[in-house]
Amino acid sequence: MRTGKSGPVTLADVAREAGVSLATASRVINGSERRPAPELVERVTRAAERLGYSVNAAAQAIARGVTSVVGLIVSDIADPYFSSIAAGVTEEAERHGLLVTLASTKGRPEREVDYLSALRRQRPLAIVLAGSRRDHPAAERRLATELRSFRDGGGRAAAISQPGLDIDTVAVRNAEGAAELGQALVNLGYRRFGVLTGPPDLRTAVDRTAGFAGCAAIADFQRGAFTRDGGRQAARQLLRRKPDLDCLFAVNDVMAIGAMVAARELGYRIPEDLAIAGFDDIPSAGDAFPALTTVRIDLEALGREAMRLVLTPAAEPRVEYATGTVVLRASTKR
Amino acid sequence: MRTGKSGPVTLADVAREAGVSLATASRVINGSERRPAPELVERVTRAAERLGYSVNAAAQAIARGVTSVVGLIVSDIADPYFSSIAAGVTEEAERHGLLVTLASTKGRPEREVDYLSALRRQRPLAIVLAGSRRDHPAAERRLATELRSFRDGGGRAAAISQPGLDIDTVAVRNAEGAAELGQALVNLGYRRFGVLTGPPDLRTAVDRTAGFAGCAAIADFQRGAFTRDGGRQAARQLLRRKPDLDCLFAVNDVMAIGAMVAARELGYRIPEDLAIAGFDDIPSAGDAFPALTTVRIDLEALGREAMRLVLTPAAEPRVEYATGTVVLRASTKR
DNA sequence: CTATGCTCGGAAAGCGCTTTCCGAACGAGG
DNA sequence: CCTCGTTCGGAAAGCGCTTTCCGAGCATAG
DSSP states (O other), X not given: OOOSSOSSXXXXXXXXXXTSOHXXXXXXXXXXXXXXXXXXXXXXHHHHHHHTOOOOHHHHHHHHSOOSEEEEXXXXXXXXXXXXXXXXXXXXXXXXXXXXXXXXXXXXXXXHHHHHHHHHHTOOSEEEEOSOOXXXXXXXXXXXXXXXXXXXXXXXXEEESOOOSSSEEEXXXXXXXXXXXHHHHHHTTOOOEEEEEOOTTBHHHHHHHHHHHHHXXXXXXXXXXXXXXXXXXXXXXXXXXXXXXXEEEESSHHHHHHHHHHHHHTTOOTTTTOEEEOSBOOXXXXXXXXXXXXXXXXXXXXXXXXXXXXXXXXXXXXXXXXXXXXXXXXXXXX | OOOSSOSSOOHHHHHHHHTSOHHHXXXXXXXXXXXXOHXXXXXXXXXXXXXXXXXXXXXXXXXXXXXXXXXXXXXXTTSHHHHHHHHHHHHHHHHTTOEEEEEEOTTOHHHHHHHHHHHHHTOOSEEEEOSOOBOOHHHHHHHHHHHHHHHHTTOEEEEESOOOSSSEEEEEOHHHHHHHHHHHHHHTTOOOEEEEEOOTTBHHHHHHHHHHHTTSOEEEEEEOOSSHHHHHHHHHXXXXXXXXXXXXXXXXXXXXXXXXXHHHHTTOOTTTTOEXXXXXXXXXXXXXXXXXXXXXXXXXXXXXXXXXXXXXXXXXXXXXXXXXXXXXXXXXXX
């Protein structure tokens, strides 16, 4: 099909093929204000098709001064929590004809900054930060600096999860959700609670623990990584130490699922011997057996909402709160 | 910090600030062959930092003729199967300093083409197609055309899953894996098999069904969507029709998990009354209760391998096969 | 001390597009 | 029949970079 010079077909090629000027070709292809005569439109369209032309987004971006991509930074795209958020973000992006460039930091705050600056180079319309906020002052400061430069240059950014970054934020009422859950479990008659807390520098984890502690008397804590295996190990240690707990609260669902595995390995029946509850309501929470009691957060909505915020500029950073709802399932049946 | 004109800081701004020419600034920033004198490097670096400069990737792409992004098309990023693949792709991309632009088609073949052409505009170094191949001749033809233009223009592409697209492919030995699983289940003593097949136009689903059927006598089939709910509904219908099956094979894990839910709703104990097996070994398969027997595919490796293939150009399209290994777990314990 | 060969900054061309501006062509109004 | 106002195609400038090319300055060899 293509002959001669290599590399992608350019608009100039199309114009030549159609026997019109570059300007006319451009006007046809990008549907500008000025619509050339029907016959020319036809010729150009045909030529473009014949050559398999695809506009060069980079050139367009540079000429127009805006791109049509948004950046998304998550901690781990394989984690259902983040992949659900990503689904919401991509869905809303698509609705606006935008492409999403994804970065997965694997939880390391330094990488978050690196990725932010890599994304910044793409001059995205907006950047959504969905990585978990950690108490890591140095990284946080670098992040803020980078973010400021980005916004000074006309970029827009939003965060999902904790507020505190001085940008549009969709925050989760972690403490409140955990408190409600704690209350519900107390109402169910549980008394000897064990809590599997996440990393101490992870604000989400800390807030959930605190909220829960406000409503339910906690017999013991055990820290663990924010992952399935973290939950499993933490539960194992905790149950070894305090075998007579009657309910375990893991600060997120993936930990809770790990905890279920551990509890069963130690011979507990769930929920008869030990109840377990989580937080987030990731898709597999409802499929676990017994189905996991948790605090439902509409994760896709979080993603969609962050996109919406970031695409409707405002003078001041806004913070929206998503509240979770307690979902009692079989893992805490009495 | 910034004064005067708006928009992001440009290299020209940096050069002016540092009192050097554009050329020198460029040489310092992008680390070209020619290293300017230390003093100038210092001045430029300082100026860039002071201004919060971030190179414009689009301009760079256009000047250099290559970008540093790769495109990834999946069916549904919220599905653990695809998010695991995405994790592999992003991991390998990062290792090469590349950014990943993600598109989620929600299973509609037409959208796959749309996204492909949208991605093509970004002139990515490579595009990885991880959407499921369907028998949808029209869409497939458009896809092939688009793909050809992309490659004619110097782009590289790879597919994950089925071969047949005339590009580098990482394929899964679906039939073989399913056959091995069938054999293993027969060895375990199961005899009355029910199969939950996916959509009839989905090659992956068809191949797995066929492979399984080659080794195990199938009492009945039931078609269903390739999702959790599809599995649940299909299982429900099938079990209503043939209540005395002793083992259900769902052509993927998410369907199998849905089937578990349905079976339990109908009063079956698993695995005592009914065994269940899936395919893929998504992360939650091992966490299900009872843990799900399945065919393990290293999904992240699929993603990594596809990236590797696509980044090491070859004259002819290559096809690599990933073979699954049967993992017997509690859901088929005898 | 001159000829030769470097090294190193900077001017400028060029990447693929968009958009402004200009001038030609044409229709309508007087 | 002329003028004015439109419409429309094309030339060219410009977007932010990279890179080639040139010329100045310097060290070394003869």
